Amino acid sequence: xxxxxxxxxxxxxxxxxxxxxxxxxxxxxxxxxxxxxxxxxxxxxxxxxxxxxxxxxxxxxxxxxxxxxxxxxxxxxxxxxxxxxxxxxxxxxxxxxxxxxxxxxxxxxxxxxxxxxxxxxxxxxxxxxxxxxxxxxxxxxxxxxxxxxxxxxxxxxxxxxxxxxxxxxxxxxxxxxxxxxxxxxxxxxxxxxxxxxxxxxxxxxxxxxxxxxxxxxxxxx
Amino acid sequence: xxxxxxxxxxxxxxxxxxxxxxxxxxxxxxxxxxxxxxxxxxxxxxxxxxxxxxxxxxxxxxxxxxxxxxxxxxxxxxxxxxxxxxxxxxxxxxxxxxxxxxxxxxxxxxxxxxxxxxxxxxxxxxxxxxxxxxxxxxxxxxxxxxxxxxxxxxxxxxxxxxxxxxxxxxxxxxxxxxxxxxxxxxxxxxxxxxxxxxxxxxxxxxxxxxxxxxxxxxxxxxxxxxxxxxxxxxxxxxxxxxxxxxxxxxxxxxxxxxxxxxxxxxxxxxxxxxxxxxxxxxxxxxxxxxxxxxxxxxxxxxxxxxxxxxxxxxxxxxxxxxxxxxxxxxxxxxxxxxxxxxxxxxxxxxxxxxxxxxxxxxxxxxxxxxxxxxxxxxxxxxxxxxxxxxxxxxxxxxxxxxxxxxxxxxxxxxxxxxxxxxxxxxxxxxxxxxxxxxxxxxxxxxxxxxxxxxxxxxxxxxxxxxxxxxxxxxxxxxxxxxxxxxxxxxxxxxxxxxxxxxxxxxxxxxxxxxxxxxxxxxxxxxxxxxxxxxxxxxxxxxxxxxxxxxxxx
Numbered sequence: 055x056x057x058x059x060x061x062x063x064x065x066x067x068x069x070x071x072x073x074x075x076x077x078x079x080x081x082x083x084x085x086x087x088x089x090x091x092x093x094x095x096x097x098x099x100x101x102x103x104x105x106x107x108x109x110x111x112x113x114x115x116x117x118x119x120x121x122x123x124x125x126x127x128x129x130x131x132x133x134x135x136x137x138x139x140x141x142x143x144x145x146x147x148x149x150x151x152x153x154x155x156x157x158x159x160x161x162x163x164x165x166x167x168x169x170x171x172x173x174x175x176x177x178x179x180x181x182x183x184x185x186x187x188x189x190x191x192x193x194x195x196x197x198x199x200x201x202x203x204x205x206x207x208x209x210x211x212x213x214x215x216x217x218x219x220x221x222x223x224x225x226x227x228x229x230x231x232x233x234x235x236x237x238x239x240x241x242x243x244x245x246x247x248x249x250x251x252x253x254x255x256x257x258x259x260x261x262x263x264x265x266x267x268x269x270x271x272x273x274x275x
Numbered sequence: 276x277x278x279x280x281x282x283x284x285x286x287x288x289x290x291x292x293x294x295x296x297x298x299x300x301x302x303x304x305x306x307x308x309x310x311x312x313x314x315x316x317x318x319x320x321x322x323x324x325x326x327x328x329x330x331x332x333x334x335x336x337x338x339x340x341x342x343x344x345x346x347x348x349x350x351x352x353x354x355x356x357x358x359x360x361x362x363x364x365x366x367x368x369x370x371x372x373x374x375x376x377x378x379x380x381x382x383x384x385x386x387x388x389x390x391x392x393x394x395x396x397x398x399x400x401x402x403x404x405x406x407x408x409x410x411x412x413x414x415x416x417x418x419x420x421x422x423x424x425x426x427x428x429x430x431x432x433x434x435x436x437x438x439x440x441x442x443x444x445x446x447x448x449x450x451x452x453x454x455x456x457x458x459x460x461x462x463x464x465x466x467x468x469x470x471x472x473x474x475x476x477x478x479x480x481x482x483x484x485x486x487x488x489x490x491x492x493x494x495x496x497x498x499x500x501x502x503x504x505x506x507x508x509x510x511x512x513x514x515x516x517x518x519x520x521x522x523x524x525x526x527x528x529x530x531x532x533x534x535x536x537x538x539x540x541x542x543x544x545x546x547x548x549x550x551x552x553x554x555x556x557x558x559x560x561x562x563x564x565x566x567x568x569x570x571x572x573x574x575x576x577x578x579x580x581x582x583x584x585x586x587x588x589x590x591x592x593x594x595x596x597x598x599x600x601x602x603x604x605x606x607x608x609x610x611x612x613x614x615x616x617x618x619x620x621x622x623x624x625x626x627x628x629x630x631x632x633x634x635x636x637x638x639x640x641x642x643x644x645x646x647x648x649x650x651x652x653x654x655x656x657x658x659x660x661x662x663x664x665x666x667x668x669x670x671x672x673x674x675x676x677x678x679x680x681x682x683x684x685x686x687x688x689x690x691x692x693x694x695x696x697x698x699x700x701x702x703x704x705x706x707x708x709x710x711x712x713x714x715x716x717x718x719x720x721x722x723x724x725x726x727x728x729x730x731x732x733x734x735x736x737x738x739x740x741x742x743x744x745x746x747x748x749x750x751x752x753x754x755x756x757x758x759x760x761x762x763x764x765x766x767x768x769x770x771x772x773x774x775x776x777x778x779x780x781x782x783x784x785x786x787x788x789x790x791x792x793x794x795x796x797x798x799x800x801x802x803x804x805x806x807x808x809x810x811x812x813x814x815x816x817x818x819x820x821x822x823x824x825x826x827x828x
Binding site for chain 2: 226
């Protein structure tokens, strides 16, 4: 896969080379993709905190690092989730500040209650941290095709942080998400803005649609 | 916005004011302005352009960048009229120039002949408003063809043995076949069924100055940044503006149709973006505000002459709401499909369009598609196998493995029209403008749920035949949420049992027309927009003829 800079240069060159038929027929998309790529390259990495205190940020960082942990691939920590959430709470998620204000102290209290020697969630062992998170998890949560719709437990602290971590990890890197795109790399989502078939394993040798044989009544593909 | 677009004064009596700029409103505005009429389109949402369409899932799906906003426009829901309605989101529609056509899936199935005459064919169904349409497939066929060619539909004529007759082939070949389509095709044929290339309102080739689809993967729920999705915005609005006779006026929230002492519509009253109130005068009014907002506007327009709501002498305004039934099964495969690339659907099955009630034990029919219409956050938050950890290493492993290997089998089917399923005005809850909020009352007919279960079983069979390593379904429950808003101002010949006639003219107000999903008499098989658009082209012809005959005065 091309890196960001190469991709941007490729797309920008494509935009200024309208003689090729293919480019000509797709030029609006190329320009659009190039604009996206430019925005991505220009987006500064968030490193300043606006909502969290440094102490709070350490705790949130510890939580997101258990929700999507670092394994042999990067996790929420490497995606900068704590900075994304910090920014979110000053912008699109401003209504959820209360969840964090009220939820984090309760969360810390639960951690201390479960493990009296632990002062802060961040200082607990990963195993202890997971036990604390399990104590907040909703055992009745069901999958939904409309995850953005309000659901039971969505307003509690854990559900809010869980959803925010997923958003931080998987929001389009070229549309406000982690500019490094580590989450997309983990799930195998390529960053290009345009694709051509074959797209995957099952269509690579596909011969194209053919009518069903009237004699057999069965397909030929 | 094109430089040709005129600006009319509200005091100018234009020929038509069209309320709503979506699938129907955009077409009617384009057709009427192209025929020499002066038109003002009042759209409650903003005028966004392709440059505004982002892949930011939070902005688009979570913050309702393109859709009705539950805080500004709350609604209530109840299952039956005897229940107290509770405030909960029960509908989503596009709230911008282009309406829901901007963000739809773009499945563009024509209705079949049976959809218009089903009551005659199978007889009455007790306790329902099951009825024939006042028009037939043959009446609508030329207009379906017009949608194919003017709005832009990709497909393969003759590919389905169940397709109704058509006068012209599609203007473009089908879109590329996705892995989900290949798997559906192989599985369907193995089971003896007839999968075929999905007709989609997305350009497979550049056309009319618009780009072909680039398979970006942000399709359902999102606006198309290259104009390949054949929304009213991409395909109709600019044409209307270029006539020099059509003004698109965004951020204009119509809340009343003005009626004179003779019972004639004189214009539309709306809030502008500053919430100032205006009356746009017009010789005739067309409401295409969708199957929820159109009846609401009629009910909001009640006055002494029309105490039960405008054009509501039948009492059927808002009644017979239909969502379409359906089911979703998920399959995970061994190898990557990468179905996130591209539009949603490339293959469908119509073998079950018309089920034999004597054999299956219920009324109904439907279609099945294979798709992946999920974007990364929505996928991770909602579409993992039951029992998958919701966080931690197990969660991460699941999203890493499944995102590229998942597809959905989605079934779409009939909903029976029930008078108790309705759009009404909530007695207590108000929107941000102080107007009564929408109240949705909805409880699926038992046959609709039986159909959904039946179709879902076929979906699971397909996943088995396709070789899915893992499969499951979302539970089939009574619906409390709809995006297909159908039947609420039904058309018919009898003023006692319908709201508009076959010309979309209200039985009660001579110069008031309604055209959108509300005009439907029955629900079809789950893909209504193609028919909404064909109705709109036809309605525009009828309205044009009436106007030219001087029959609107």
